[in-house]
Amino acid sequence: MRKKPELLSPAGDMERLRMAVAYGADAVYLAGTSFGMRSFAGNFSPEELPEAVAYAHAHGVRTHVTVNTLARNDEIARLPAHLELLNEIGVDALIIADLGAWRLAERYAPRCERHVSTQVSVSNYETARAWYEMGAKRVVLARELSLPEIRGIREKAPAELELEVFCHGAMCVSWSGRCLLSNYMTGRDPQRGACAQPCRYKYALMEEKRPGEYFPVFEDEKGTFIMNSRDMCMIDHLDDLMDLDCLKIEGRAKSAYYAAIVTGAYRHGLDAAAAGVPLDPVWRDEVEKVSHRRYSTGFFYGEPGQYVDNSRYIREYQVCAVVTGHTPDGLAKLSLRNKFAAGDTLELVGPDVRPVCFTAPQMLLPDGTPISEPRVPQMELLMRLPRPVPELSILRRQVDLSAKET
Numbered sequence: 001m002r003k004k005p006e007l008l009s010p011a012g013d014m015e016r017l018r019m020a021v022a023y024g025a026d027a028v029y030l031a032g033t034s035f036g037m038r039s040f041a042g043n044f045s046p047e048e049l050p051e052a053v054a055y056a057h058a059h060g061v062r063t064h065v066t067v068n069t070l071a072r073n074d075e076i077a078r079l080p081a082h083l084e085l086l087n088e089i090g091v092d093a094l095i096i097a098d099l100g101a102w103r104l105a106e107r108y109a110p111r112c113e114r115h116v117s118t119q120v121s122v123s124n125y126e127t128a129r130a131w132y133e134m135g136a137k138r139v140v141l142a143r144e145l146s147l148p149e150i151r152g153i154r155e156k157a158p159a160e161l162e163l164e165v166f167c168h169g170a171m172c173v174s175w176s177g178r179c180l181l182s183n184y185m186t187g188r189d190p191q192r193g194a195c196a197q198p199c200r201y202k203y204a205l206m207e208e209k210r211p212g213e214y215f216p217v218f219e220d221e222k223g224t225f226i227m228n229s230r231d232m233c234m235i236d237h238l239d240d241l242m243d244l245d246c247l248k249i250e251g252r253a254k255s256a257y258y259a260a261i262v263t264g265a266y267r268h269g270l271d272a273a274a275a276g277v278p279l280d281p282v283w284r285d286e287v288e289k290v291s292h293r294r295y296s297t298g299f300f301y302g303e304p305g306q307y308v309d310n311s312r313y314i315r316e317y318q319v320c321a322v323v324t325g326h327t328p329d330g331l332a333k334l335s336l337r338n339k340f341a342a343g344d345t346l347e348l349v350g351p352d353v354r355p356v357c358f359t360a361p362q363m364l365l366p367d368g369t370p371i372s373e374p375r376v377p378q379m380e381l382l383m384r385l386p387r388p389v390p391e392l393s394i395l396r397r398q399v400d401l402s403a404k405e406t
Contacts, residue, residue, distance in 0.1 A: 002274045005244050008064065008164070009263040010252040012043065017052055019260035020061075022351045022392040024267030027062035029095065030252070032082060034075070035067045050089045057090065067105065068097040068117035076100055083108035095140065106135060113137040118166070123149070125156035128163075138162035138245065143171065143232075144299045147240060154243065162245035167238075168262055168287070169250020171229040171298060230304050233295035235265060235287055238273040240300070257319045258290045260394060264351065282354055289396075291315045315401035320346060323393040327382060331364070332389070334381040340397060341373040348385060350393025358386040 009025035011017035020028050030052060031043050044052050049065075056063045065086055071079060079101060086094065087109035094109060096102050097117035105114055116122055116131045116139040123142040131139055141150060143166050154163060174181070182188050186196040204214035232250070234241060241247055247270070249262050268283040287295075291313050296304035321334040340346065342362045349355040363371050364382040374381055 002242055002276070004270050004274045005242065006062075006164075006246040007263070007266055007270055008246050008248040010249055010254065010259055011052070012252040012254070012259075013256075014044070014048065014052060014055075015256045016252075016259040017056065019256045019392060020263050021056060021059045022390070023260045023264035024351070025061055025263050027064055027092070027246075028056055029064040029066060029248070031066040032086075035069050035071065035079065035082060035101075046085060049085065049091075053089050053091055062092040063090075064093040064095055064115065065091045065112075066095045066117070067101055068095050068119050070098050070119075071101060076104075079104055080108045087111050093137065102134065115164070116140060118143060122153075125153045128153050128157040128161060132158045132161040136161065138164055140164045140166075140248065146302065147300050150244070150300075164246035164248055165241065165244055166232060166250055166298070167234040167241060167247040168232055168266065169254075170293070171232050171296075171304065229293070230296040231293045232298040232304075233287055233292075234297060234300065235269050235279070235284060237297060237300070238266075238269045238279075242270075242273055254291075255319075257394065257396075260392070261286050261290050261349070264349075286349070286355075288314075289317045312402050316398060317347075317396045318399050318401060319394055319396050320344075321381065321383075321395040323350070323385075323389055323391055323395075324380070325391060326388075330384070330388070331382040332385045334363075334383055334395065336374050336377055336379045336381060338377075339373065339375045340395075344397055346395050346397050348387070348389060348393060348395055350389040353387075353389050353393055356386055 006026045007024065008027045008029055009020035009023075011020050011028040011030040017028055017030065032049055033043050033045055053063045067079070067083070067086075069075070083094075083105055091109070091112050093113035093115050094105050095115045095117045096105055097119035102114060105112065114135055114137060116136050118140040120127075120131075120139075121142040121144075122128055122131065122139045123145055128139050128141075139161065141153065141163060145153075145165075150163070150165065157163070181198050182195045185198045188196045206212075206214055234247075238247075247266065249259075249266065251258055251262070265283050265286040269279050272279040293313055298304055319337045320340045321336050323332050324335050325333040327333065340360060342360050344360045345357060346360050347355050347357050361384060363374065365371055366380050366382065371381070
């Protein structure tokens with residue numbers, strides 16, 4: 001049996017944390033309401049953080065907390081108190097990008113490991129070595145590195161320094177958060193002093209049947225079409241990553257369903273790779289059943305390229321309900337997420353539960369009243385499932401929710 005990297009899953013809030021833990025994460029990464037790079041995730045208040053850490057530890061799962069924003073003066077003044085809280089509640093590791101925050105963590109959170117955030121763009125062995133000499137237990141390498149580059153860092157960095165890489169999720173159009181637009185448009189590298197400053201150009205769209213009519217290019221809440229990075233997916237290539245110390249799934253701002261399904265798929269993938277057996281295709285298929293853009297292998301085997309045919313997310317499954325418990329006579333207690341009806345074709349999947357299709361039977365309300373089409377979100381239902389499953393198993397149905405081109 002080969003050594004397995006730690007599987008590190010996103011936990012944007014308590015529901016997502018429970019899902020990641022149930023579906024096989026070795027560790028979760030999360031944030032407080034300040035100092036984390038995903039302010040649109042649910043995140044954890046100072047009152048919720050102890051509960052999150054205790055829950056993870058009770059299930060044998062480590063907790064990594066992001067402290068990776070580049071703080072301004074007023075923010076850095078509040079950081080010591082936050083670090084003291086993380087130290088006190090037993091957080092296992094801090095993910096840090098700012099050198100000042102690094103020093104404060106050494107002073108105010110001495111029991112926490114310090115991990116170097118991918119925002120630092122560690123891309124060579126000398127930088128990795130320098131961070132190790134400053135107390136780093138682990139570095140999260142820049143996402144833009146190829147496998148040969150990563151192996152070169154492993155060969156020349158201290159053996160005690162752990163290396164972590166992203167293995168799945170959204171990719172930034174910029175270099176670890178630093179602009180690559182100049183490279184993409186002109187071939188001139190801003191990281192080597194040759195930026196053409198294309199971000200300052202004035203852009204417009206012209207519809208082919210309306211020549212001469214220009215429409216401004218801007219980003220709204222749905223993103224922007226011309227900066228359309230593919231998502232990363234390395235589940236077919238885990239054998240190439242087994243010598244690393246940690247594989248990280250991106251997605252603290254994504255759904256609990258995403259945290260569950262992707263964690264479960266990679267759990268089975270890593271277990272199969274460690275055992276030297278092929279991954280069962282049923283688990284490979286799971287990563288296609290979450291919302292995602294077209295997949296690539298990131299920069300591991302070369303440039304991933306942009307997908308420019310459209311900017312749509314692929315969304316082909318919808319969560320109908322989550323299993324919350326069972327009655328003494330074997331009925332599953334369900335919490336409704338999206339409406340469905342008796343007679344619909346559903347799919348049941350869960351922690352270490354292979355997906356199984358079945359036809360939804362008549363359901364019951366908790367008081368025994370029959371119901372055929374529940375519609376109120378979070379309402380409790382009773383249903384006989386095709387097989388026993390643990391809590392946090394998921395009922396879903398196939399329905400194309402992808403945005404349509406107009």
